[in-house]
Amino acid sequence: MSDDAFITGLPKAELHLHIEGSLEPEQMFAFAQRNGVTIPYASVEEVRAAYDFSNLQDFLDIYYAGADVLRTEEDFRDLALAYFDRAAADGVVHAEIFFDPQTHTHRRVPFGVVANGLLAGMAEAEAKHGLTSKLILCFLRHLDEEDAFKTLSQAQPWIDRIAAVGLDSSEVGHPPAKFERVFAAAAAMGLKRVAHAGEEGPPEYVYEALDLLHVDRLDHGNRSLEDPALVTRLARSGMTLTVCPLSNVKLCNVASIDVHPIDRMLRLGLRVTVNSDDPAYFGGYVGENYRAIARGRALDRDDLVTLARNSFLGSFLPDEAVATHLARLDAYVEAHA
Numbered sequence: 001m002s003d004d005a006f007i008t009g010l011p012k013a014e015l016h017l018h019i020e021g022s023l024e025p026e027q028m029f030a031f032a033q034r035n036g037v038t039i040p041y042a043s044v045e046e047v048r049a050a051y052d053f054s055n056l057q058d059f060l061d062i063y064y065a066g067a068d069v070l071r072t073e074e075d076f077r078d079l080a081l082a083y084f085d086r087a088a089a090d091g092v093v094h095a096e097i098f099f100d101p102q103t104h105t106h107r108r109v110p111f112g113v114v115a116n117g118l119l120a121g122m123a124e125a126e127a128k129h130g131l132t133s134k135l136i137l138c139f140l141r142h143l144d145e146e147d148a149f150k151t152l153s154q155a156q157p158w159i160d161r162i163a164a165v166g167l168d169s170s171e172v173g174h175p176p177a178k179f180e181r182v183f184a185a186a187a188a189m190g191l192k193r194v195a196h197a198g199e200e201g202p203p204e205y206v207y208e209a210l211d212l213l214h215v216d217r218l219d220h221g222n223r224s225l226e227d228p229a230l231v232t233r234l235a236r237s238g239m240t241l242t243v244c245p246l247s248n249v250k251l252c253n254v255a256s257i258d259v260h261p262i263d264r265m266l267r268l269g270l271r272v273t274v275n276s277d278d279p280a281y282f283g284g285y286v287g288e289n290y291r292a293i294a295r296g297r298a299l300d301r302d303d304l305v306t307l308a309r310n311s312f313l314g315s316f317l318p319d320e321a322v323a324t325h326l327a328r329l330d331a332y333v334e335a336h337a
């Protein structure tokens with residue numbers, strides 16, 4: 001069996017996926033047409049050509065503009081289902097997906113339209129593929145604390161169907177400390193916590209995510225490597241890092257996939273996972289991310305299995321479900337050794 005086929009068949013979870021970042025250009029045109037929205041592109045090729053970013057902000061400007069075509073429950077349901085179809089084809093059996101409610105509520109799309117649409121897509125994916133999923137509500141860190149609190153209160157009717165809160169958008173200048181109180185409120189409601197930290201921001205932001213937001217998982221975390229004491233702390237505590245290799249290259253945080261630090265992170269004992277972040281914008285879904293690092297960093301099958309194992313260990317699934325997934329992973333490895 002080829003390495004590519006081994007990777008595709010490897011049962012895995014995806015833990016870092018922005019559902020709005022799975023909006024493919026073809027879908028952007030289809031949603032624009034059915035909703036009567038004008039978009040500033042003449043063709044799918046023109047959209048793809050615009051996906052040339054120098055940093056995170058470059059990308060975010062285009063990503064938020066793209067999300068404007070999402071208007072109805074059906075759009076969010078279709079968006080989610082299209083992602084789950086692709087994820088299932090890549091061997092994903094469980095996904096914990098981010099959504100950015102403020103991107104939509106600020107355009108007068110109600111929270112419930114977004115949540116109900118995504119939940120409908122999630123239910124359909126489970127029926128169609130047996131793929132389970134959880135929702136993570138992300139606060140946009142370039143907005144203020146008050147807006148985050150307002151979003152958390154809008155989420156109340158759906159709170160039992162939301163697994164965690166997260167923190168995303170423009171990192172530098174918007175440290176985790178800004179959201180300490182809203183994360184404490186979310187924790188008091190029984191929600192798990194994750195945050196993007198150390199994608200472009202310094203190691204201090206990772207410390208704040210740990211010490212002030214009390215995160216259960218760290219999104220990206222790459223710049224932790226600049227601080228050996230932080231690496232030791234992350235490794236010893238078994239903190240899961242959701243690393244996104246193609247995203248790191250596309251946003252110029254890593255010069256090329258051939259110098260991506262994923263293997264260094266593994267050797268340092270970090271519990272790293274591989275994820276796609278915004279696959280429609282960054283050139284590949286989760287399988288493509290595994291294949292890129294396997295080739296670019298010469299990862300062997302044991303490394304790939306460790307990454308898949310970490311994805312279940314780092315998930316918010318109950319222990320019994322994690323054990324079931326790990327047993328299936330072991331069976332797969334046994335059958336393809």
Ligand SMILES: Nc1ncnc2[nH]cnc12
Nearest residue numbers: 018168169170196277278
């Ligand atoms: N990679 C990323 N970093 C921060 N915010 C995001 N929103 C969507 N993708 C993101």
Ligand SMILES: [Zn+2]
Nearest residue numbers: 018168196277
């Ligand atoms: Zn992200």
